[in-house]
Amino acid sequence: MESLMDQDPVASLPTPIRSFVRIVETINRRIGRFAMYLVFVMIGILLYSSISKTFFFPSLWTLEMAQFVMVAFYMLGGPYSMQLNSHVRMDLIYGSWSPKKKAIIDSITIIMLLVYLSILLYGGISSTSYALEYGERSYSAWRPYMSPIKIIMCLSIVLMLLQAIAVWFRDIATIMYGDNSENAEAQS
Numbered sequence: 286m287e288s289l290m291d292q293d294p295v296a297s298l299p300t301p302i303r304s305f306v307r308i309v310e311t312i313n314r315r316i317g318r319f320a321m322y323l324v325f326v327m328i329g330i331l332l333y334s335s336i337s338k339t340f341f342f343p344s345l346w347t348l349e350m351a352q353f354v355m356v357a358f359y360m361l362g363g364p365y366s367m368q369l370n371s372h373v374r375m376d377l378i379y380g381s382w383s384p385k386k387k388a389i390i391d392s393i394t395i396i397m398l399l400v401y402l403s404i405l406l407y408g409g410i411s412s413t414s415y416a417l418e419y420g421e422r423s424y425s426a427w428r429p430y431m432s433p434i435k436i437i438m439c440l441s442i443v444l445m446l447l448q449a450i451a452v453w454f455r456d457i458a459t460i461m462y463g464d465n466s467e468n469a470e471a472q473s
Contacts, residue, residue: 294458302454309451310368313444317365323358327351345427353434360441364448388459395453402446409439 295306334347366372379387413435415421422428 294462295455297462298454298458306451306454309447313364313368313448316444317362317368320358320361320365323354323361327354327358330354345425346429349423349425349427349429353429356434357437360438361444363441364444367445367448367452384459385463388456392453392456392460395449395456398449399446399453402442402449406439406442406446409435409442413439 295303298306330347330351334344334351337344337347379390382390413432416430416432416435421431423431
């Protein structure tokens with residue numbers, strides 16, 4: 286029977302870090318799975334738009350609402366995608382590296398991602414506070430308030446930051462204690 290350490294290198298980290306990783310990944314998994322279904326909401330909005338344009342009166346709100354739903358889908362799904370390690374990357378060299386070497390490179394690049402996301406969050410908070418303070422509206426004919434989608438964007442950036450930190454802890458654990466595949470190969 287495998288020990289906890291053989292199953293997941295994060296299990297070897299201190300309890301507060303292990304708890305942080307577990308909580309962040311649980312939150313992002315639940316929000317990400319919810320966000321997956323927003324694509325069907327967007328399809329429904331666009332279908333309604335097509336039907337109303339063909340048979341009734343064109344709706345002013347459908348295109349922009351579909352864009353808002355798509356932004357929520359994309360932004361809320363980002364942290365979950367990062368958790369699943371399914372972001373697009375150049376795999377020419379990376380794919381041939383060992384899990385430990387990948388973790389070393391990822392732990393360096395994640396620091397750059399944290400800087401980028403922090404700057405993005407700073408700008409997002411500034412833009413959101415402006416939208417809330419002045420009741421910013423879109424320039425379209427529908428003129429929806431911009432604050433709800435900006436709040437979702439800021440929340441998503443925070444979730445992405447937290448997930449990036451959790452991934453960084455996972456990389457550090459892999460560097461220090463190895464990976465499941467390395468442990469399985471060593472036992473064979």
